[in-house]
Amino acid sequence: MKILADENMPYVEELFAQFGDIERVDGRALTPEQVSQADVLLVRSITKVTPALLAHNQRLIFVGSATIGTDHIDLQYLQQSNIPFSSAPGCNATAVGEYAFIAMLELARQLKQPLKDKVVGIVGAGNTGSAVAKCLTAYGMKVMLCDPFKQAQGDERDFYRLDDVINQADVVSLHVPLTREGEYPTWHLFDDKRLSALKPNAWLLNCCRGDVVDNQSLLAIKQHRDDLKLVLDVWEGEPNPMAELVALVDIATPHIAGYSLEGKARGTYMLYQKLCDIVKCPVTKSLEDLLPPFYVAQFKLNEQADLMAVAGQQRLLNLCRMAYDIRDDDERFRQQFAIAGGFDLMRKQHKHRREFSALQLNSTPMNRDGQLSHPNPHVGDNVKNLSALESLGFNLK
Numbered sequence: 210m211k212i213l214a215d216e217n218m219p220y221v222e223e224l225f226a227q228f229g230d231i232e233r234v235d236g237r238a239l240t241p242e243q244v245s246q247a248d249v250l251l252v253r254s255i256t257k258v259t260p261a262l263l264a265h266n267q268r269l270i271f272v273g274s275a276t277i278g279t280d281h282i283d284l285q286y287l288q289q290s291n292i293p294f295s296s297a298p299g300c301n302a303t304a305v306g307e308y309a310f311i312a313m314l315e316l317a318r319q320l321k322q323p324l325k326d327k328v329v330g331i332v333g334a335g336n337t338g339s340a341v342a343k344c345l346t347a348y349g350m351k352v353m354l355c356d357p358f359k360q361a362q363g364d365e366r367d368f369y370r371l372d373d374v375i376n377q378a379d380v381v382s383l384h385v386p387l388t389r390e391g392e393y394p395t396w397h398l399f400d401d402k403r404l405s406a407l408k409p410n411a412w413l414l415n416c417c418r419g420d421v422v423d424n425q426s427l428l429a430i431k432q433h434r435d436d437l438k439l440v441l442d443v444w445e446g447e448p449n450p451m452a453e454l455v456a457l458v459d460i461a462t463p464h465i466a467g468y469s470l471e472g473k474a475r476g477t478y479m480l481y482q483k484l485c486d487i488v489k490c491p492v493t494k495s496l497e498d499l500l501p502p503f504y505v506a507q508f509k510l511n512e513q514a515d516l517m518a519v520a521g522q523q524r525l526l527n528l529c530r531m532a533y534d535i536r537d538d539d540e541r542f543r544q545q546f547a548i549a550g551g552f553d554l555m556r557k558q559h560k561h562r563r564e565f566s567a568l569q570l571n572s573t574p575m576n577r578d579g580q581l582s583h584p585n586p587h588v589g590d591n592v593k594n595l596s597a598l599e600s601l602g603f604n605l606k
């Protein structure tokens with residue numbers, strides 16, 4: 210069996226070598242000739258899987274995309290051609306949730322504002338939107354969800370109309386797929402009108418797809434609305450984002466919101482599970498075995514460190530930065546995005562970010578000598594503190 214896999218998809222050898230020969234390819238430059246002899250094709254978001262790409266291939270038994278988004282795949286064509294396909298729904302949702310939460314904490318620090326007071330509108334309440342909501346509610350914040358599809362399906366959470374979110378939320382975070390058809394298409398969902406309607410001093414985060422926001426309109430509005438703060442991980446025209454817009458964005462990254470080691474591993478692993486199913490072979494590998502341990506074995510928390518209070522915001526940010534320091538990506542992005550191939554190179558070299566769950570926090574209330582400190586008036590607060598940290602996703606031992 211010949212397996213053609215994107216050169217920047219981790220853990221392919223570990224998981225797929227048992228099925229046959231693996232050839233690594235540049236997913237952005239993939240040609241129909243390269244694909245012609247493949248039995249399995251494993252892609253990322255940068256490969257457009259179209260009838261033209263598959264034109265010379267008669268033997269594919271599986272196309273897999275280690276992504277949540279599927280806007281780069283001609284799903285209808287694959288279905289008509291009876292080529293089994295799978296993406297990796299939810300694989301990097303935790304990474305996106307933590308990215309958005311950390312970006313908000315970081316922006317609050319830059320602006321010297323408390324984050325907790327803000328109301329956050331989440332547009333798209335699927336896997337990634339829910340992961341953001343999980344972090345924010347664990348931190349005690351109010352969220353407004355907007356998802357007309359989930360609402361119509363009877364999802365029991367509270368939902369709001371998009372206009373109400375725009376009018377009322379202090380922060381708007383976007384988590385929709387890129388769609389051009391249907392009742393609620395998302396291409397340029399945030400157009401001139403909606404962008405202009407954002408509240409004074411609003412923050413806008415986009416970690417879904419660049420084309421969900423009209424980047425030209427955003428640039429024009431931001432040029433005369435300095436109050437508007439922007440976090441952009443995705444851009445129209447990737448891998449060539451608009452330089453004038455980058456200059457006005459407060460936190461700018463190269464489409465890596467989902468790039469935790471865990472998220473990447475999960476993506477490849479979900480495709481491995483799918484191929485096992487197709488070729489009727491047992492799943493023998495485990496996801497946990499793929500991941501290296503975190504570089505610090507354990508963090509011991511001082512019981513009085515009230516990370517969940519407004520006063521503890523900086524300390525919480527410091528803890529989050531242990532897993533992922535978004536400032537590094539922002540800095541590198543500004544240095545490299547305009548260099549030829551820079552956008553893709555930053556993504557290729559992005560390897561070391563971990564999810565909160567990789568950090569083991571010692572949950573036993575200790576005093577400075579490492580002794581149990583009962584009875585202690587702060588133990589009750591500490592337990593609340595720890596359970597909020599656990600809800601945020603940290604690993605309490």
Ligand SMILES: NC(=O)c1ccc[n+]([C@@H]2O[C@H](COP(=O)([O-])OP(=O)(O)OC[C@H]3O[C@@H](n4cnc5c(N)ncnc54)[C@H](O)[C@@H]3O)[C@@H](O)[C@H]2O)c1
Nearest residue numbers: 277278333335336337356358384385386393416417466467
């Ligand atoms: N930046 C990154 O690294 C990164 C990582 C993962 C996913 N993504 C992008 O984020 C998108 C969302 O991911 P997900 O895992 O949450 O997908 P999902 O399918 O779990 O959820 C998307 C939700 O959006 C809702 N939706 C669709 N159109 C809408 C509209 N017009 N208004 C409001 N809600 C609408 C859907 O009903 C669905 O519940 C993906 O399709 C992908 O394009 C980006």
Ligand SMILES: O=C(O)[C@H](O)[C@H](O)COP(=O)(O)O
Nearest residue numbers: 253254255276277278467468
């Ligand atoms: O849709 C997704 O899952 C994300 O956009 C994903 O993180 C994109 O990463 P890529 O496939 O380009 O490596």
